[in-house]
Amino acid sequence: MKEKRNLKVEAIEKGTVIDHIKSGQALNVLRILGISSDFRATISFVMNAPGARGKKDVVKIEGKELSVEELNRIALISPKATINIIRDFEVVQKNNVVLPSYVEGVVRCTNSNCISNSNEPIKSKFSVIQSEEEGVTLHCLYCEHLISENIAENLL
Amino acid sequence: MKDFSREEIDYVLDTAEKLEPVARGEERSKLLDGKIIALLFFEPSTRTRLSFEAAVQRLGGKILNLGSVEASSVMKGENLADTIRVISNYADLIVLRHPLDGSARMAAEFAGVPIINGGDGSVNHPTQTFLDLYTIRRESHLEGLKIALAGDLKYGRTVHSLCYALSLYGAEMTFVSPPELRMPLEIVRDLQKRGLSIKETDSLEKTIGDVEVLYMTRVQRERFPDPEEYEKVKNRLKVTGDLLRSADPNLKILHPLPRVNEISPEVDSTQYASYFEQAFYGIPTRMALLALAIGVIE
Incomplete structure (x- = not known):
């Protein structure tokens, strides 16, 4: 029997995971971060994933830690998003986005x-x-x- | 206009009052002697331009005029930022009139000299507001003023910024307009949040006996798709000798001009008419703003 393939996004070794994005806003999160086709790092995202607080989107950016200033812009479109900085597969820092002034x-x-x-x-x-x-x-x-x-x- | 505190506005108006004899030609001034003022008017506004020219000349300054936009480098595609950077090298101060909203703020970022906003886009015309305030202070009083603003309150930018400025003096305001041209709701709410008492009506008759200043504005024909509707509104919002029978004897009528027929000519010779004096007050007010911005008065 064929092994069931895991289609969910895998954990990343190093980088940034943006979680609890308002459902349907993942592509806008990429836009607000200025991530376009010429961005070199691997990006993966899930839209409308079931979460404890209803549906959500998740974006994972491998090998790159984005600045707090860049990430806080996400609060404009998804004020409840959380930022996880990953090193060696571990979450080393977890923050809520803060609305910039x-x-x-x-x-x-x-x-x-x-x-x-x-x-x-x-x-x-x-x-x-x-x-x-x-x-x-x-x-x-x-x-x-x-x-x-x-x-x-x-x-x- | 919202950037100014009451103290700053008062200071400008005090300065204008000191300069009034110069504006009337009764005294001479060399405050702007040796200074060059550039007038960059990207849209026609003869009255504002002439009143700035008169203000500069009364203070002994020299004027550099952009001339027509068609003949300038703007037609060659130069952006405003570059124009401002270049003219900054020629003049000690720039007065800018431009059709786009926020152009004066942007110009201030690129200019090496002070910028005076002579009206940008459809939102701001701060020197008009200063001269309106000065007129009210000279002809009536600012503190706790009972004022009616009438006409096109939806699109009329002079009334919007005047309301905010008057809110600093605790005015009681009545907005008189046809329902189609009411004061935008966000402005009414904003003023109420500042603790002001606001009344709204469509009748000048019911208002005229209760106010000390009536600020009239022009209702433009193009705001009404139906010409009949325009005629009705136009006649309802008209200041006539009849209407003024129930007015407070100290009432003063202001109008930013040009008027069309919202104030009938019979009113001009009454003690109520202050609109031509208001046009004069543009000179001392603009003189004060020029002198303060350029730093010859501190």
């Missing part, structure tokens, strides 16, 4: 008349506001426009 060059301003959407040599800049009622709101530091919905759809 400022982000640059990550999200496009949804005001089409904003100077940051023109051909000027600048990056978009937002201060990040969190409130219990409205969740995460981005405040454009150029045009003062507020973005509280569809942040994931406006990632650069």
